[in-house]
Amino acid sequence: MRASIDRLYPVLALALLAAGTVWLERVSRVEDPAAAGAQRTGPDFIAEQTRILGFGSDGRQRYELISERLTHYPQDDTTKLDQPRLTMQSEGRQLRLTSAEADVSPGGERVDMSGEVRGRREGGADRPEITFASEKLTVWPDDHRAATDTPVVLTQGQSTATARGLRADNLFGNLTLIGDAKVNMPRRPRNPS
Template sequence: MRASYRLYPLIALGLLAGASIWLERLSRVDETRPAAVSSDTPDFIAENTRIVGFGQDGEQRYALVANRLTHLPASDRTMVDAPRLELDNQGRRLTIHATSGEVASGAERVDFRGDVVAWRAAAPGGAEMTFRSEHLTVWPDDHRAETQQALKLTQGATTAEALGMRADNLFGTLDLVGQARVQIPRRQGSKS
């Protein structure tokens, strides 16, 4: 009888070991499950969006409109389809649109790609301005823009072409880079 009394702890340990093995197999991750979602998977997608940026004075500085917006959380980038950026600068509107684009984290920079067209309303007594290229990077809050792609600018009858450009105050000051050509028409009535 004494021998059977000593077996109870061994039997209890055996039952605990068996229950542990059973629980481990029950909770084991099935290796046939699909892999975890990759870091390039979007965390949200929105259709027909409008993002508005305000200055410290509370005034609207820009609006970014897109047909589709896709946010990638791993890089905190936002991809946009058919983006249109509208900026108001000193009472004149500048509108930029393209086939696609990418908005950096915090919306501090927007890269426009594919058939980029920018249009700025005319200053009093001046002509409107049109910009065309395949790429344009814009910093909306800093009112800066640049491209390292071929471009064409038109303002009235004046045209300029170059292999790149840097602009401060969004086309207030322009630096044309690489093989720049500017055609300025003669004024009527000027003598040779």
């Protein structure tokens, strides 16, 4: 009888060890990997002095986005930019936009610029440059569109326009001023007859 009890000790010890291992694994296991990622509240990466280039289907560069600091948050897959500078090509002319900060949507389809948003589109042979000022501007770089519902000031040469908002297709090629739009154009000099 003693020999049969001595044979049970190793089996009992292994059973207790297995039960302890199962218990420890269940206590320390994270149930859902997605939930574990959602619990993380900080950024997953930060980069200084970044430069992002976007290309069209024809292989030509469409835009360049430079930022002093880029911070990515995995919770909602957004990216925050400090002092972004967005340069885009449209109709052979360059548009430059700057702001204090910006949020880039997941996938990069939309850039929400805020804080002293300034823009300048190069002039052409028959058009002076256009400048833009507002506190916020949403840009869709791939679609070459922009919009804001905050007050804007536009200048082109000696002309100035103000409004409560703006919609732009072809990035300042076709502009729609929204709400209380006012345009100040200098008088043309009269031709002596």
